[in-house]
Amino acid sequence: MSIDAPTFNHxxxxxxxxxxxxxxxxxxxxxxxxxxxxALIQLVGGLPNHGFFPVESASVELRDKPFxxxxxxxxxxxxxxxxxxxxxxxxxxxxxxxxxxxxxREQIRDIVKRVVKPISSDWDVLCTHxxxxxxxxxxxxxxxxxxxxxxxxxxxxxxxxxxxEKGGVAIPIKLEKCFSSTPGLDYADELTNLxxxxxxxxxxxxxxxxLYTIPxxxxxxxxxxxxxxxxxIYDLATKYNFMILEDEPYAYLNFTKYDEEPNFNLSNDEFLxxxxxxxxxxxxxxxxxxxxxxxxxxxxxxxxGFNVINKAFFKNFIISSxxxxxAPSGYSQIFVNNTINQLGGVEGWxxxxxxxxxxxxxxxxxxxxxxxxxxxxxxxxxxVIDPDCGMFVSVIINVQNHKLFTxxxxxxxxxxxxxxxxxxxxxxxxxxxxxxxxxxxxxxSNFIRCAISYASSPDVLVEAAERLSTSLLKLFDQA
Amino acid sequence: MSIDAPTFNHxxxxxxxxxxxxxxxxxxxxxxxxxxxxALIQLVGGLPNHGFFPVESASVELRDKPFxxxxxxxxxxxxxxxxxxxxxxxxxxxxxxxxxxxxxREQIRDIVKRVVKPISSDWDVLCTHxxxxxxxxxxxxxxxxxxxxxxxxxxxxxxxxxxxEKGGVAIPIKLEKCFSSTPGLDYADELTNLxxxxxxxxxxxxxxxxLYTIPxxxxxxxxxxxxxxxxxIYDLATKYNFMILEDEPYAYLNFTKYDEEPNFNLSNDEFLxxxxxxxxxxxxxxxxxxxxxxxxxxxxxxxxGFNVINKAFFKNFIISSxxxxxAPSGYSQIFVNNTINQLGGVEGWxxxxxxxxxxxxxxxxxxxxxxxxxxxxxxxxxxVIDPDCGMFVSVIINVQNHKLFTxxxxxxxxxxxxxxxxxxxxxxxxxxxxxxxxxxxxxxSNFIRCAISYASSPDVLVEAAERLSTSLLKLFDQA
Numbered sequence: 017m018s019i020d021a022p023t024f025n026h027x028x029x030x031x032x033x034x035x036x037x038x039x040x041x042x043x044x045x046x047x048x049x050x051x052x053x054x055a056l057i058q059l060v061g062g063l064p065n066h067g068f069f070p071v072e073s074a075s076v077e078l079r080d081k082p083f084x085x086x087x088x089x090x091x092x093x094x095x096x097x098x099x100x101x102x103x104x105x106x107x108x109x110x111x112x113x114x115x116x117x118x119x120x121r122e123q124i125r126d127i128v129k130r131v132v133k134p135i136s137s138d139w140d141v142l143c144t145h146x147x148x149x150x151x152x153x154x155x156x157x158x159x160x161x162x163x164x165x166x167x168x169x170x171x172x173x174x175x176x177x178x179x180x181e182k183g184g185v186a187i188p189i190k191l192e193k194c195f196s197s198t199p200g201l202d203y204a205d206e207l208t209n210l211x212x213x214x215x216x217x218x219x220x221x222x223x224x225x226x227l228y229t230i231p232x233x234x235x236x237x238x239x240x241x242x243x244x245x246x247x248x249i250y251d252l253a254t255k256y257n258f259m260i261l262e263d264e265p266y267a268y269l270n271f272t273k274y275d276e277e278p279n280f281n282l283s284n285d286e287f288l289x290x291x292x293x294x295x296x297x298x299x300x301x302x303x304x305x306x307x308x309x310x311x312x313x314x315x316x317x318x319x320x321g322f323n324v325i326n327k328a329f330f331k332n333f334i335i336s337s338x339x340x341x342x343a344p345s346g347y348s349q350i351f352v353n354n355t356i357n358q359l360g361g362v363e364g365w366x367x368x369x370x371x372x373x374x375x376x377x378x379x380x381x382x383x384x385x386x387x388x389x390x391x392x393x394x395x396x397x398x399x400v401i402d403p404d405c406g407m408f409v410s411v412i413i414n415v416q417n418h419k420l421f422t423x424x425x426x427x428x429x430x431x432x433x434x435x436x437x438x439x440x441x442x443x444x445x446x447x448x449x450x451x452x453x454x455x456x457x458x459x460x461s462n463f464i465r466c467a468i469s470y471a472s473s474p475d476v477l478v479e480a481a482e483r484l485s486t487s488l489l490k491l492f493d494q495a
Numbered sequence: 496m497s498i499d500a501p502t503f504n505h506x507x508x509x510x511x512x513x514x515x516x517x518x519x520x521x522x523x524x525x526x527x528x529x530x531x532x533x534a535l536i537q538l539v540g541g542l543p544n545h546g547f548f549p550v551e552s553a554s555v556e557l558r559d560k561p562f563x564x565x566x567x568x569x570x571x572x573x574x575x576x577x578x579x580x581x582x583x584x585x586x587x588x589x590x591x592x593x594x595x596x597x598x599x600r601e602q603i604r605d606i607v608k609r610v611v612k613p614i615s616s617d618w619d620v621l622c623t624h625x626x627x628x629x630x631x632x633x634x635x636x637x638x639x640x641x642x643x644x645x646x647x648x649x650x651x652x653x654x655x656x657x658x659x660e661k662g663g664v665a666i667p668i669k670l671e672k673c674f675s676s677t678p679g680l681d682y683a684d685e686l687t688n689l690x691x692x693x694x695x696x697x698x699x700x701x702x703x704x705x706l707y708t709i710p711x712x713x714x715x716x717x718x719x720x721x722x723x724x725x726x727x728i729y730d731l732a733t734k735y736n737f738m739i740l741e742d743e744p745y746a747y748l749n750f751t752k753y754d755e756e757p758n759f760n761l762s763n764d765e766f767l768x769x770x771x772x773x774x775x776x777x778x779x780x781x782x783x784x785x786x787x788x789x790x791x792x793x794x795x796x797x798x799x800g801f802n803v804i805n806k807a808f809f810k811n812f813i814i815s816s817x818x819x820x821x822a823p824s825g826y827s828q829i830f831v832n833n834t835i836n837q838l839g840g841v842e843g844w845x846x847x848x849x850x851x852x853x854x855x856x857x858x859x860x861x862x863x864x865x866x867x868x869x870x871x872x873x874x875x876x877x878x879v880i881d882p883d884c885g886m887f888v889s890v891i892i893n894v895q896n897h898k899l900f901t902x903x904x905x906x907x908x909x910x911x912x913x914x915x916x917x918x919x920x921x922x923x924x925x926x927x928x929x930x931x932x933x934x935x936x937x938x939x940s941n942f943i944r945c946a947i948s949y950a951s952s953p954d955v956l957v958e959a960a961e962r963l964s965t966s967l968l969k970l971f972d973q974a
Contacts, residue, residue, distance in 0.1 A: 053920030067562035083546035317825025345824030346796025441532030
């Protein structure tokens with residue numbers, strides 16, 4: 017790290033939009049009262065008494081593990097539970113805090129301490145309406161029109177719409193190493209070069225303000241960034257003074273390699289030790305924001321996630337919620353909080369996650385192994401990127417082996433592939449559609465992203481892999 | 496209505512922001528495929544199979560009426576219910592449509608047809624994250640920076656922050672009639688005058704693009720706008736070509752006058768006939784958008800409501816959701832949908848609402864009657880605005896009877912009142928804090944808004960009214 021690196025100053029990173037907000041509350045602007053009555057009757061807020069809520073109680077039955085229909089544990093949702101770590105109907109069904117309900121935020125803080133282990137203690141958690149909402153709030157608080165955000169060249173493209181809403185500019189970082197014979201999410205050299213030559217490469221753009229990264233189980237590529245790469249990138253963030261938004265929907269779904277014997281009986285400690293440490297373990301100053309979601313490990317319909325944010329930004333994030341999403345559903349919060357509670361708190365929750373991970377690992381191995389043994393693989397028509405974690409397996413279609421390949425017509429061959437695949441009964445996402453800049457990424461766009469999450473069983477993925485192979489044989493051999 | 500009124504053209508009302516959005520989906524940009532496989536295996540979206548969701552089932556017990564603890568009906572939340580009007584875990588807990596889940600939208604359409612009765616058939620319903628979110632989406636789709644929105648001079652002020660986010664300008668309409676001896680939410684004359692003399696009164700502002708109104712159970716004033724007034728205002732909207740956003744969180748909580756014998760056994764037809772018809776009953780062209788919420792009749796923690804929108808705007812609203820809130824919580828949706836279903840559909844739901852309304856009516860009458868009989872009322876220190884519907888009773892503090900009143904120092908006397916009230920054990924919202932423009936509304940700001948919703952019983956409101964009277968006696972007699 018350069019010793020003349022600029023100091024990180026939180027104020028410098030807050031958008032004018034966020035700084036300019038003045039939120040006033042209609043119960044404020046009142047005089048100070050000496051000797052207020054000791055038992056005030058408040059007729060202030062338009063909150064319905066919980067006696068108006070139609071639900072009196074609920075009983076929720078949990079599975080003992082994913083896909084199991086065995087009799088499992090049951091918990092009650094009560095109006096006003098005596099255990100303060102549970103949430104009751106009285107609170108969850110009421111108007112509630114934009115940052116999330118107290119007991120849930122406390123559980124999440126415990127999860128963050130156990131799993132993420134930020135090196136600074138100056139952070140807090142803000143509940144969001146899921147991963148995309150968490151990202152959107154970061155752009156809202158950080159990005160002025162014209163500000164530059166760096167992205168891995170292939171990424172979760174809906175994020176780009178959110179950046180556009182705030183007037184930000186997306187610049188891709190090349191991911192050549194991902195497509196090499198030893199694939200890795202390592203672009204520290206690329207990024208060094210880009211930043212050193214910024215004013216030449218992007219003469220009309222300001223220096224980047226933020227790096228958006230999906231470091232574990234990258235979407236679409238499925239790779240995890242090593243701690244060594246993270247350290248190099250964090251040092252660049254310090255030297256060139258930008259922030260890092262670490263988007264981690266997939267970190268928990270982490271895998272062994274396809275040809276290793278999987279361990280489906282990991283202890284919590286063993287499981288956590290296999291996840292590459294967060295950027296927050298490197299960040300003493302508050303330069304890193306982490307966003308997580310309960311979509312992948314609980315369920316997407318919750319619309320519930322959380323951001324881990326340095327306290328210096330916290331007020332701005334709460335106000336951002338107040339003028340946009342407001343609080344997440346209390347119904348979602350009561351389910352998640354009371355489920356974690358029922359499972360025995362953080363350790364029980366991590367155990368649930370290991371079981372979710374086990375299922376994904378079985379799926380991943382079924383799909384990758386079938387592809388590796390396929391005729392199309394043998395003939396060199398495809399290369400599988402064996403993912404480190406997540407929901408996706410990316411498969412490179414070796415277009416250069418196709419008779420009609422001219423060295424430049426990636427799109428054309430991929431269109432032919434797509435037609436052949438759909439006719440063979442196989443559908444996945446074309447890599448080109450997940451690029452920040454199609455032209456910039458053209459020569460690496462000859463891959464597909466295969467989601468292993470929705471199929472009803474690993475067998476379906478075996479069948480899918482066989483169909484993919486069949487479609488490639490048709491494509492290459494009959495051309 | 497003027498016969499030279501401009502034609503309503505939907506396109507003219509869509510903001511540049513909304514028009515400029517191009518949403519691309521990463522599963523698009525693919526070639527057309529002839530003869531696709533009849534049983535495609537889709538590995539496209541990153542949706543977890545529902546077997547990953549930890550909840551296997553739930554059982555929800557409903558109250559038979561508000562505040563009751565009698566054994567009541569119970570419904571099951573199943574993975575995949577056979578009744579297509581119920582929502583299952585498989586769908587509700589999954590990623591789902593930004594406009595809301597199909598069965599719930601169908602129920603809401605039925606409610607709208609039964610209760611709101613739009614004259615046009617060219618509308619649809621969009622689920623929102625509650626009332627404020629519904630309003631925010633309207634501002635997002637309609638308002639360009641600099642556009643003018645008309646507001647009742649006292650209003651639900653948090654809405655103003657949302658308008659500010661979009662760069663809109665709020666202009667208040669005087670509500671003198673609300674404070675007269677025959678209070679009514681009738682400002683058609685005021686509005687006519689304002690519009691006729693717009694360029695003189697607001698020489699630097701464009702003509703209004705939108706009127707935001709809370710026509711039934713106005714917040715804070717509790718009054719309902721008569722159909723006759725609505726007709727006059729709608730004609731002004733046609734003549735001066737602006738849209739109307741009808742915000743209706745409170746319409747169902749409608750009241751008889753304090754000195755009438757209340758009927759707590761209304762049939763659904765009788766109940767609905769007492770609600771003043773919606774602006775949508777006057778609107779053939781799509782000029783009116785209605786926003787409702789489930790916060791007041793089900794529970795606020797849902798963060799769930801809906802907008803009724805002319806189909807010509809619908810696509811813009813869906814895209815607005817896609818780049819901001821996205822879908823509301825599926826957990827909230829499954830509770831509301833399956834509750835309505837369990838209650839027997841629309842008629843059962845309306846019956847539930849009549850029971851909620853009955854409780855509010857008891858509260859309203861307890862509070863207003865106690866105030867009307869109070870010493871402070873007898874002495875002329877307060878005037879109660881007996882509300883037509885809603886959660887609020889506004890009480891005018893007759894500051895002109897106070898020794899220290901100079902004819903101008905409204906704030907000063909209201910500060911003295913506030914101190915006296917808090918010392919007497921009574922807290923409510925000062926009217927001045929609910930004004931669009933404090934200076935504009937100063938002479939009508941000597942009132943308080945009392946929420947009757949949160950108290951545990953009508954008795955508490957009786958006690959509150961007595962404390963209010965006591966505090967006024969102290970304020971006026973001991974000054």
